[in-house]
Amino acid sequence: MPHNRRFLLIRRPNGEPVPEDFSLVTEPTPELADGEFLIRNHHASLDPAIRGWMDDAPSYMPPIPLGDPVRASTVGIVEASKAEGFAPGQWVMGLNAIEDYSVGTIGGFTQPIDASLVPSVTNYLSVLGAVGMTAYFGYIDVCEPKPGDVVLVTGAAGAVGSLVGQIAKIKGASKVIGIAGGPEKCAKLTSRYGFDAAIDYRGKDLAALTDAIRAEAPDGVDIIFENVGGDILDAGLNNLRHGARIGLCGLISEYNCVEKIGARNIWQLIVHRASIRGLLVADYIPRFAEGGAAMAAWLQQGRLIADEHVDEGIENSFDAFMRLFAGSNQGKMILKIT
C-alpha cells in the first residue's frame, strides 16, 4: 500500500495558528470496507472557514477532532473502489482533508465531477465550488439586489469578494466599491475585476474608513457583502442607505481573535431600517446546478474572471493556509497536494 501523508491538527490554536498546532505525518493508506472508495487527493481548497473548524466552539459543523487531518474540500481521482458508481480513474470532489488519500463512502459528501467541462479541474474548488456558489447565492439571494444598487464588497480581492463584485455589475449595480489591503490589490479590483472604486483599508482607522466609503458613496450603500468584520464592518454600518441589506459571509478579521468585536454600530440598523443576514453556502446545495450554470456561462462569455493561487506541496500546508490571513494570496487559495 502507498504511504499517506496527512496534515494533522494536534492542538487547538489560541488566536493565530502556529506551526506547532499541526503535524505532518505519514501513515499507511487505509483498507477499504464494502461501500468505500479510495480518493487520491490532487488539490485541496484552503478557506478561512477552516480556521473556525479548528476551534472547539459550537458552529455549523463539528470541530476538527484533535489528531485528525485538517478538513478541506478536495478534488481527486478514485484510485481503488469497493463502491458502486465510483470506478477507479473517476474524478471526484468532496469535503475530505489535507492528506494524500481520503476514504469516500456511497451517500457521503464526495461526488463525481466532469473534469472535461472546465479549463482546470481546480475550478471545482473555486468558481464552480463552494467559493463560487457562496458569491452567487450570497449576492443573488441574501443581498436581494435591485438594479441601480450601490454595492460595497469587503475582502474584495479575495476569492469570494472578487466574484461578488463582478456578479454585482452583471446584475445591474450602479456602483461597486471594493475594500482591500494594499495598492496592488486595489489596482487589481478596478483594472481586472471591474470594480468602479477601490478603498485600501491599510493605515485607516474607523473614522478614516468611514470617510473613504462616504467619499465614494455620498448617499450611502444599498448592499454590503461582508467578509471581514471589525472596523471595516463598522465603517460600512456608518454608510448605510435606508433599507440596506448586509449579507454576512465571513468575519476573517476575527477568526484569529480570542475576544470578538462583532458589529459595534448596529444602532445604524435602526436608523436606516437595515438588516444583517448570515449566509452559509450549504443551504444552497439543492440549487448548485443553477449557480454552476450561471457562473460557467459568464466565464465562457468572458464576463467573469476567477483567479486561483496554487501553492504546491502538502509540506507547505501551514504557510499556504496562513496566506489567507496575511492576504498574500492572489486569488482562490488552492494547495496542490500531489
Added chain:
Amino acid sequence: MPHNRRFLLIRRPNGEPVPEDFSLVTEPTPELADGEFLIRNHHASLDPAIRGWMDDAPSYMPPIPLGDPVRASTVGIVEASKAEGFAPGQWVMGLNAIEDYSVGTIGGFTQPIDASLVPSVTNYLSVLGAVGMTAYFGYIDVCEPKPGDVVLVTGAAGAVGSLVGQIAKIKGASKVIGIAGGPEKCAKLTSRYGFDAAIDYRGKDLAALTDAIRAEAPDGVDIIFENVGGDILDAGLNNLRHGARIGLCGLISEYNCVEKIGARNIWQLIVHRASIRGLLVADYIPRFAEGGAAMAAWLQQGRLIADEHVDEGIENSFDAFMRLFAGSNQGKMILKIT
C-alpha cells in the same frame, strides 16, 4: 398670556445624563401666527429614544438643539387657534416637547385625537401611541412570526416589551420568554403579562445569561425582540434556532455609554442563517389605523394589559426620565405636566 414652563436641554450628556444637562425655565407663551395653534400639553411620553436625540450624532432625526425644550410626544388640548381644523377644546397628540405650551401647525406632526374612545387619554401615548405601534409592527412585520415560534423578549417588563410578549402569545407563539431586571418584574411577566417564562438578568454574566436562555429554550429561539443590547443580546445570539429573526428595536443598555458594544456574537448569524433587522415605528405611520384597531380590540377583549406609570409635575422631568434607565418604572413612562 400664561407662563410657559419649559424643560430645556442646555448641555449634551456625556454618557449618563445629569441634572446639570437640563434647565427648567419659565418663558412667555408664544404668540400665534396664521396657521398655528397653541397646545396646552397635559401629558408627555418619556421614551428611551429621547436619550439618543440628546446626542450630537447622525440618527433618524436631528439632535435636540441646545437651548430647546426636550422633544417628546405629548397629548394636550388646543387652547387657542389660528388654524382651521384645530378648534379650542380639541384633544390633540403630536411630537412636541416637555413644556406647558407647544405651538402646532397645520400639516405638522400634531393631529386631533378622540379622547372618548379610550379609558384614559394617556393611552394615546402608550398602547395606541408609538409604543403600542412599535410593539405591534415590530413583532408582526419585522419578526415575521409563525405559529409555534419560541420567542425571546428583552426589556420584557418595559412598555414595548410587555406588549410584544402578549402579542406573541396572541399570534400563536409556543413559548414566550422574557428577560427583565429583578424578581418583582420577572414575577409580573408571568403573572400579569402571560409570559411562559422569565429570566432575571441581574447578577448574570454572558455565560450565565446564555445558560439561562438555553434552559428555557433548549432548541433555541426563533424570534428575539431586542430592546436592550450588550450581554443580553449576545446571550440571545448564543441561542438562535436556524433561520431566527431578530427585530432590533432598541439598545437601552448602550444609550448612556460612550463606547458602544453592539453585537459581538454576530458569527452566530452565519451559523444559524439568522438575521438582525432594525425597526423604527415611523415607517408604519401609514398603517397606524390597522395597528390601532388591533390593539384596541385586544384591549377590549381583555387579551392585552397595557400598564402606565405616571409621574406628576414638570419639575420632576429629570427623575421621571431617568427611571427608564434604572428600570424603576412599572409600565409605560408618562409625565403629567399639568
